[in-house]
Amino acid sequence: MKKIAFITLGCKLNYAETSTYEREFIRNGLQPVPWNRGADIFLVNTCTVTEHSDKKCRNIIRKLHRLRPDAEIVVTGCYAQLRKEEIRKIEGVTYVFGAEEKSMVVQTVMDHINGLEPSATGCSSFFPAYSSGERTRSFLKVQDGCDYFCAYCTVPYARGASRNIPIADIVRQAWEISAAGIKEIVLTGVNTGDFGKSTGERFIDLLKALDKVGGIERYRISSIEPNLLTEETVDWIASGTKFLPHFHIPLQSGSDTVLREMGRRYDTAAFEAKIRYIREKMEKPGSLKVFFGIDVIAGFPGETDGLFRETYDFLKDRIRPAFIHVFPYSRRAGTRAAARKDQVKDAVKTERVQMLEKLSDMLHEDFIKSHKGMKAHVLFESTVKDGMISGYTENYIRVERPAESGLEGKITEIEL
Numbered sequence: 001m002k003k004i005a006f007i008t009l010g011c012k013l014n015y016a017e018t019s020t021y022e023r024e025f026i027r028n029g030l031q032p033v034p035w036n037r038g039a040d041i042f043l044v045n046t047c048t049v050t051e052h053s054d055k056k057c058r059n060i061i062r063k064l065h066r067l068r069p070d071a072e073i074v075v076t077g078c079y080a081q082l083r084k085e086e087i088r089k090i091e092g093v094t095y096v097f098g099a100e101e102k103s104m105v106v107q108t109v110m111d112h113i114n115g116l117e118p119s120a121t122g123c124s125s126f127f128p129a130y131s132s133g134e135r136t137r138s139f140l141k142v143q144d145g146c147d148y149f150c151a152y153c154t155v156p157y158a159r160g161a162s163r164n165i166p167i168a169d170i171v172r173q174a175w176e177i178s179a180a181g182i183k184e185i186v187l188t189g190v191n192t193g194d195f196g197k198s199t200g201e202r203f204i205d206l207l208k209a210l211d212k213v214g215g216i217e218r219y220r221i222s223s224i225e226p227n228l229l230t231e232e233t234v235d236w237i238a239s240g241t242k243f244l245p246h247f248h249i250p251l252q253s254g255s256d257t258v259l260r261e262m263g264r265r266y267d268t269a270a271f272e273a274k275i276r277y278i279r280e281k282m283e284k285p286g287s288l289k290v291f292f293g294i295d296v297i298a299g300f301p302g303e304t305d306g307l308f309r310e311t312y313d314f315l316k317d318r319i320r321p322a323f324i325h326v327f328p329y330s331r332r333a334g335t336r337a338a339a340r341k342d343q344v345k346d347a348v349k350t351e352r353v354q355m356l357e358k359l360s361d362m363l364h365e366d367f368i369k370s371h372k373g374m375k376a377h378v379l380f381e382s383t384v385k386d387g388m389i390s391g392y393t394e395n396y397i398r399v400e401r402p403a404e405s406g407l408e409g410k411i412t413e414i415e416l
């Protein structure tokens, strides 16, 4: 039996896709093994979000080839889409599959193993996927691609135009996830809220259909653009659904000048109004607060100290999220921002990242402390370390408690 190892870089969408490849290879008789346990084939699902990601992908491919010079290396994902020829030249690489060839990966590799001519035909613009590596939570891909072309981002080039499969197909996958005993689904996409572009359906109708899937008790939306999280959707979520008070929303900058130059589709006033609206609808006296995880880029070209200060103050005084995901700006070839002359020095970027990370720690601590003594429901996960079991509340507070049998995979009420 041939052994295959999977290496995934980047976002949850990649994890969902790798997990799907893994299920399909197992169905075809291959045995999955960890990367350092004698694999005959390596499948590397790559990322290209920053320069660092590209470098990491190249290094991993070279390392795998040194480790097992006879193994086949199959490369797919965003970096594979943007730098196909560059990757093909790396020693040990057998196949490189771009964005529209993902549905051909398994058949092509199996034909190769069986000494057959490649029989997979036809590119498909959407590769349906969900993760099944965790026993309690699954990342379900509901949308792919993006039409926004923000000034700093290569994702629309790497993943193509915004598209999706019909609601009925996604619901069918949710039932499969439910049948595996998984209780929580995280909806994942590149621009998740843009769902419906290729089928004419609406995001809110997807949520309503998923809410009816038996066995799934909780849903989270992994990341959604603020302009696409409509009041209608918020009202419906707040009306008592399986969707949790947890939102991951990209802000990227708290300066209107920088937002305009980034090509984002909102300003700080609209962003703040959206956060306030969600809080008003979902936070009742004595209820858990909404967890907001906010993405911010530090050091976008032209971001002066003053403009950065606007971002810092906006987050500290106006938004006060539970967490800030901070990214230093990365200059990506082919984007509008990369051509700008007013790039910010790396040392300044690092300093701004550190300031925002410290702010995030402080806000996170305040968020946690404000819940002391409150009742919450935790879905305990299967990982038990040092006699402890951990899980997350509805609003994404990580909880640890001494492990007891019967807690795994169950939603349990606790006092925080």
Ligand code: SF4
Pocket: 146, 147, 148, 149, 150, 153, 154, 155, 156, 190, 191, 225
């Ligand atoms: S919305 Fe902007 S940042 Fe997000 S994937 Fe699309 S282009 Fe990139």
